Amino acid sequence: MTNAPASQGGLREVTRRAVQAEIAGRAMELFLEQGFDETTVDQVAAAVGMSGRSVFRYFATKEDMVLGDMLQIGHALAAALQARPAEESPWEALRRALDEPLAALKSDGGKALARATMLATTPALRAAAQQKHTQWEELLLPYVVQRMTGPAATRELRAHAIVSAALSCLDVAVEIWTKSGGTKALDTLLDTAIQAVRS
Amino acid sequence: MTNAPASQGGLREVTRRAVQAEIAGRAMELFLEQGFDETTVDQVAAAVGMSGRSVFRYFATKEDMVLGDMLQIGHALAAALQARPAEESPWEALRRALDEPLAALKSDGGKALARATMLATTPALRAAAQQKHTQWEELLLPYVVQRMTGPAATRELRAHAIVSAALSCLDVAVEIWTKSGGTKALDTLLDTAIQAVRS
DNA sequence: GACAAACATGTCAGCGAATGACAAACACAG
């Protein structure tokens, strides 16, 4: 009546996001405190005052409490890639598209670093992150294919190889970055990695 | 004790390997028949006539029944890389070191293809395979670092990037290979992928 | 304001992977 349903159940979606963020935040605290594997889902649930079952209605897996936003970032990355000028080569466009997420990591200060460190030292999280990484590849692939020249028959293969290699460079750069305690410049590391690969 | 004093005390180790192979074989049959996720460890155990608990004394995880030999291959790969002439560039040496495992895949006929297909379509296996892939990186890294020229400060970073990119190329090539049903030449796919990345 | 549909939550029950503890069966040295 008086209120337009904004965006059809918009309120529900807002509260849902809020609860999700609350869970992720508390979970992150506990994980950093006592480790990811050493923290049970029920502990997280208790910390936010709900049942363990309900937590799984907000996150499909325990890992998603840490990596839940990576899919969003992937979409943002794809959008940024699509927005790059068509003249840029695949490598160039990919590198530029990574600028924004890279800056986000830097501005986030120690929080992103702590997260990256935990991610690097927890096998279960590493595995989950690599899965997201694969999703990114699928999101980015079409926009790289568009930029490919040369024989059409191998276009998909070559585009896929470039995307995968670029993300590998990102991973390596982030790894060295975390090992350095965040002192080294992440964008320089990435540039060096990419240049080395393209030697 | 998942690890072994290996070469010493041969008989025990031999029987152990034999049982391991037996389990892996039966497991593979069941997995291909009814799917990896749809097969319980107890089913595999029953098929080889032992308790579920004992199966876990031969394989640390269910995934290892499929991927158990990947670590060995990694060591073989590292040895092959080390054996390449010192004049070869990192990329060249890595490519040549991959020749043998590639040939093994080809000669194995449909078996390797079926395995690769299941691996590609089962998230849990993909994740585990990527973990082994990371182990490979660590095994190969030192021998690539040896081959690096240029500023020493970034040598590790650049070497790591190249190794990671090379294995990414391998993954992409294998993926297209499985999608093609094994018709396309795997080594050509890999060459094309590497060339594209180094553009 | 009443009512029905949609949604969120708690509770209970269960599956399957993985681990620890203990006892029995076995091989093998002396």
Add this chain to the structure above:
DNA sequence: CTGTGTTTGTCATTCGCTGACATGTTTGTC
């Protein structure tokens, strides 16, 4: 045969995760 060490089975338990059911709580409609 006896003692030692390894392998295996059995039992119990933890933990991630899912399904089913019941109970409220919103939300939108008449």
